[in-house]
Each structure stands twice: as structure tokens, then as C-alpha cells.
Amino acid sequence: MTDEPTLDPQDWSALRAVFHEAVDDGIAYLAGANDRPVWVPPPPEAIARLTEPVPHGPTPIEDIYATFRTSILPYAVGNVNPSFFGWVHGAGNAQGVLGEMLAAFMNCNVGGREHIAVHLERQVIDWCKALMGFPETASGILTSGTSLGTLIAMTVARDARADGDVARDGVAAAARGLVAYASSEAHSCFAKAFDLLGLGRAAVRIVPVDADRRIDCDALERMIAADRAAGLKPFCAVATAGTVNTGAIDDIARVGAICRREDLWFHVDAAFGAFAGLVEEHRAEVAAMSGADSMAFDFHKWLQVPYDAGCVLVRDAGAHRAAFAARKEYLAGAERGLAGGEPWFCDYGPELSRSFRALKVWFTIKSHGIDGLGAIVAKNCRQARHLGEVVGRHAPRLELLAPVSLNIVCFRYVPEGASPEAANTLNKELVADLQEQGIAAPSTTTLGGLTAIRVCLVNHRTRTLDLDRLIEAVLRIGREREGRLAGE
Structure with a gap:
């Protein structure tokens, strides 16, 4: 006692x-x-x-x-429900929950040292390199998600392409004039990363998109040439595998070819689209990801791992480590004992204290197998095509606002004789009605000035009948709101 x-x-x-x-x-x-109810x-x-x-x-x-x-x-938030269609929230899985709970029992700090959590994260990263076609010599690290993965990748790219030592001398002295390129449909995390890296949001050149909302590669080439002529230093271009707005997949192969010709760092944002390669019909569209200098993606979206879990891969492991390795003497490694286990993960990202995320990823992949998880991706893509067809059958009352290219369907209810502003308001209110009545939880976005009901399918529990019920509810609520609009 x-x-x-x-x-x-x-x-x-x-x-x-x-x-x-x-x-x-x-x-x-x-x-x-x-x-x-969904929510x-x-x-x-x-x-x-x-x-x-x-x-x-x-x-x-x-x-x-x-x-x-x-x-x-x-x-x-409701994303375990099969009728949660908002944003890009995976549904999680029960086996992954077990991994999360057991990781909390173990309470490992996976910043480094010699313990089993480090080895398990390395195994998960090796699986990722194999799945994405990266070489065995590439490096990687698990993150909270693609936003942090993007920040890590852009840090490595900035330092690798800078004229001097950014860590020692700062951005103003060593990285003046650096500019990068991403489409107008690219995720907002890129602008945020450039802000945090001291390059400024204006250093991200916004490239227009084509009719399918993919990056316009001709415009990209013209913008690179114009910036070089102006004395600036293009250093990076981004291709997106699955945009958040519509699920569009950029011409990854062509963006990669432009980067190689122009000596730019080639990054792929594959937050959920990374796993489109598990589906035969989309494999060719994302195959060129394997040639990227870096890519970031999430497990907590289409791979159904409980939040949060993401990954970033970097082809040049030396450049990756050089951007982050800065251990003090009290973090010195050793040839034997607990201070062994080199390399330490803290040398590949901004965090020293890191949770044991790999365990829930490992539980998920081991429990379902990549083929089983790929079957969910394929199902969601089929469901998106089905929903697009159902929307088309209800024209002109329903209208598709973007091609259905992967797993996202953007459409709207079209009230007869209403102004564009009134129609936009009706669709916003319609989505809120769906959410508040607990029927379904889509989100909204704006495409070409029109408010879209955005349905994103990354939920393994979603059934086709859930989508049919969604359409029934959209038509019913739309008619009710249209009647009120006509009576005003």
C-alpha cells in the first residue's frame, strides 16, 4: 500500500x-x-x-x-448512417473501432524509438507504396489527413526547389519568387499550406478547368511560360484525383509530363481518389499517380477507417527527411535499447508526439482485405451512375449540373418560372430540410453560379434504395417549397 x-x-x-x-x-x-435519423x-x-x-x-x-x-x-455528425452524403466523410468500420480502442490502451507515441507501433506504421506505409505504385525506396508517414499531408509534401517541395537553405535563412532569402499551380477545383488546403509555409496564397496560381471540370493543361503550360518570362520560379504543379466539388479526375499523366519537362515538383492530391484505382473502370485514369514526386490521401474516406487517418508518400526519401529532421541531443538515437528504431518518424513531419493511427488502418485492411474495400469503392461508383440516371429521368424538374465522373452527383431542383436567385435559395433550403427532417444529409456547392445538391458516395452502408428515397424526398420537398414560392 x-x-x-x-x-x-x-x-x-x-x-x-x-x-x-x-x-x-x-x-x-x-x-x-x-x-x-441521419442527423x-x-x-x-x-x-x-x-x-x-x-x-x-x-x-x-x-x-x-x-x-x-x-x-x-x-x-x-451522422456519417455512420447510409443516407449521409455530405462532404467526403467515410462511415468508419467496426473492426477499425477495435483498432482505435486498442491503440488507446497501448498509448504509444509513434514519433520514433524502438517499439512495435513504429514497425506497424512502416508496414502500412509499405502497403500504400505498393498500392500506389511508388518505389520501395520512397518514404511516407501517417497523418491526421490530406490537409496535413499536403503541408508536409509542399514543405519538401519548397525546400527541394529553393535556391538556398530555407530552414536556416527563411523564405524571403532562400525561396523568393517560387510559384506553384493547381486548378480552380483544387482543395483549399493548398492555399492554406502556402500561407503557413510563408510563400503566400498568391503563390498558388489558379489554373482554369475544362468543361469536365478538370485542370486545363494548355492553360497550365501558358501560365508556367508567362511566370518564367516574368522572372518568377515555377516549382510545383498539382493534379487532383477526385475533386471535392464534382469528383473530377485531372489528366494526371499529362500534368506529370509537363512537370518532368519543366522540372517542376509533381504532386497528386488523391484524398479519396487514390483508391479509385481499386476499380477496373477508373484504374487507367489514376495510374499515372505512380510517377508523382509526392501524393497525399486519406484512409478515413473511401477506406472506411475511423477518423482521423491519412498518409503522405514522397518519392525522394532523402529530400523528405532533410525538410524535417531537427532532433536535439535529448532525442538522440542509439544502436541498442529503446532509443533505437531508426529512422524516427518525427524526422519526416512536424510532429514529435504522434498517435498510433496505424493500428486502426491495419485492423481495417486485415479485416476486409483490399479486394473487399475495393468492392465498396466500385459499389459507390455504380450508385453514383444510378443516381445520375434517376436525376436525368426526372428532367426538367431535376437537372444535373456536372458530369458524373466518379462518386459525386451534383444536381438541383428546378422550380418552374423561378429566377436563378429564387431557385438557388430553394435548393439551399431543400438541403437543410432534408437534414433537419433526418431523411438524408447531402451538402451544397455552387457550380456556374447555381446552387447544387451535392451527393458524395463514400459510405459502405449506403444502399441504392437510400438514393431512391433521397430523390423521392427531394421531389416532395421541392414541390412543397415551389408551391410556397408561387404563393408569395
């Missing part, structure tokens, strides 16, 4: 009982995903229960769990 404090419970059996109850409730929550906004009373001063004394774990069960669990 000792009077020294510890955070371990005095009664392990009581804590075990709460854990068992929580696991049972969690499995029931996933198993019942089809039977609940329920947190009511004021639930928010009020969470609003309290800093607790200075202990609260029994039974009471804490009771609050979670009644005031937190019922009011999630």
Missing part, C-alpha cells in the same frame, strides 16, 4: 463493467445506423449538460458515461 497518488481506479471491476457497457452500446450504435441537432438541454466550470474533484465514471450516453452519443 502507498499514499502516493495514481490515476488507476481503486476498483478495476467497476471500471470493467462500464467498459463492457460502453462496448455493447457502441456496437448497438453501429448496428442500428440504418434505423436512426439530430444537439438540443439546448444536451449542450447545457456539458456547460460547467472546470471540475476540480472526481466524478464517478458511471456518471460520466451516463452523460455521454444521453447527451453526446445521439448527436454526432
Whole structure:
């Protein structure tokens, strides 16, 4: 016995009982995903229960769990439901949840050192290199998602193409005049990364897109030539495999060829489109990703790993390490003991403290196999084509606003005789109605000045009947709102 404090419970059996109850409730929550409203906004009373001063004394774990069960669990974002179509949120999977829970039990810091979590992350990265066609000598690191992966990749690209030592002398002295290129449909994380890297958002040249909303490669070549003539230093171009707005896939092969000819760093944003290559009909469209200097993608989207889990791969491992390695003497490696395990992951990204994300990725891939996960990707692509066809059958009341190229369908309800502004307002309200009634959760976007109902299919639970029900609800609510509009 000792009077020294510890955070371990005095009664392990009581804590075990709460854990068992929580696991049972969690499995029931996933198993019942089809039977609940897609989204329920947190009511004021639930928010009020969470609003309290800093607790200075202990609260029994039974009471804490009771609050979670009644005031937190019922009011999630809704992406476990098969009718969640908003943004690009994967649905997670039960086996991945087990990996997440066990990783928390182990409580590993995967910044480095010699322990099994480091080896498991290396295995997951090796799988990724094989899947994406990268050489075995490439480097990689798991991240919170593609946004952080993009920041890491752009840091490596900036330092590799700078005229001097950016880490020592700063951007103004070593990286003046660097500019990069991404389409108008590219993700906003690129502008944010350039802001954080000190290059400025204006250093990202926005390239127009073609009628299929893919990067205009002719315009890209003209912009590179114009910037060189102006004395600037083009250093990077980005191709997107699956844009967030419409799911368009850029001509990755041509962007890569331009980069090689112009000596630019070639980056691919494949946040969810990386796994389009698991589907035969899309394999050729994304095959050229294997020639990229870097690429970033997410597991928590189409691979269904619980949030958060992403990855960045870099072809030149030496350049990758040179951009981030900066260990102090108290982080020195060793030939033996716990300080071994070189190379350390902290030398390949901005974080020293890193969670054991690889375990839930490993559980997911081992449990379902790449073929099983690829079957979900194929199903979602088929469902998108089906939805596009159903929208077409309901013309002119429904209108497709972009080609269905992968897994995203953008359409709108067209109220008869309404102005463009009134039609836009109706579609925004229609989407909010769908969400608040718990029917479905699409999102909205704007294409050519028109508000689109945007349906993104990355959910392994989604059934074709969920999409048919969505269309029925869109037509019903649209007619109701159109009637009110006519009566005003």
C-alpha cells in the first residue's frame, strides 16, 4: 500500500463493467445506423449538460458515461448512417473501432524509438507504396489527413526547389519568387499550406478547368511560360484525383509530363481518389499517380477507417527527411535499447508526439482485405451512375449540373418560372430540410453560379434504395417549397 497518488481506479471491476457497457452500446450504435435519423441537432438541454466550470474533484465514471450516453452519443455528425452524403466523410468500420480502442490502451507515441507501433506504421506505409505504385525506396508517414499531408509534401517541395537553405535563412532569402499551380477545383488546403509555409496564397496560381471540370493543361503550360518570362520560379504543379466539388479526375499523366519537362515538383492530391484505382473502370485514369514526386490521401474516406487517418508518400526519401529532421541531443538515437528504431518518424513531419493511427488502418485492411474495400469503392461508383440516371429521368424538374465522373452527383431542383436567385435559395433550403427532417444529409456547392445538391458516395452502408428515397424526398420537398414560392 502507498499514499502516493495514481490515476488507476481503486476498483478495476467497476471500471470493467462500464467498459463492457460502453462496448455493447457502441456496437448497438453501429448496428442500428440504418434505423436512426441521419442527423439530430444537439438540443439546448444536451449542450447545457456539458456547460460547467472546470471540475476540480472526481466524478464517478458511471456518471460520466451516463452523460455521454444521453447527451453526446445521439448527436454526432451522422456519417455512420447510409443516407449521409455530405462532404467526403467515410462511415468508419467496426473492426477499425477495435483498432482505435486498442491503440488507446497501448498509448504509444509513434514519433520514433524502438517499439512495435513504429514497425506497424512502416508496414502500412509499405502497403500504400505498393498500392500506389511508388518505389520501395520512397518514404511516407501517417497523418491526421490530406490537409496535413499536403503541408508536409509542399514543405519538401519548397525546400527541394529553393535556391538556398530555407530552414536556416527563411523564405524571403532562400525561396523568393517560387510559384506553384493547381486548378480552380483544387482543395483549399493548398492555399492554406502556402500561407503557413510563408510563400503566400498568391503563390498558388489558379489554373482554369475544362468543361469536365478538370485542370486545363494548355492553360497550365501558358501560365508556367508567362511566370518564367516574368522572372518568377515555377516549382510545383498539382493534379487532383477526385475533386471535392464534382469528383473530377485531372489528366494526371499529362500534368506529370509537363512537370518532368519543366522540372517542376509533381504532386497528386488523391484524398479519396487514390483508391479509385481499386476499380477496373477508373484504374487507367489514376495510374499515372505512380510517377508523382509526392501524393497525399486519406484512409478515413473511401477506406472506411475511423477518423482521423491519412498518409503522405514522397518519392525522394532523402529530400523528405532533410525538410524535417531537427532532433536535439535529448532525442538522440542509439544502436541498442529503446532509443533505437531508426529512422524516427518525427524526422519526416512536424510532429514529435504522434498517435498510433496505424493500428486502426491495419485492423481495417486485415479485416476486409483490399479486394473487399475495393468492392465498396466500385459499389459507390455504380450508385453514383444510378443516381445520375434517376436525376436525368426526372428532367426538367431535376437537372444535373456536372458530369458524373466518379462518386459525386451534383444536381438541383428546378422550380418552374423561378429566377436563378429564387431557385438557388430553394435548393439551399431543400438541403437543410432534408437534414433537419433526418431523411438524408447531402451538402451544397455552387457550380456556374447555381446552387447544387451535392451527393458524395463514400459510405459502405449506403444502399441504392437510400438514393431512391433521397430523390423521392427531394421531389416532395421541392414541390412543397415551389408551391410556397408561387404563393408569395
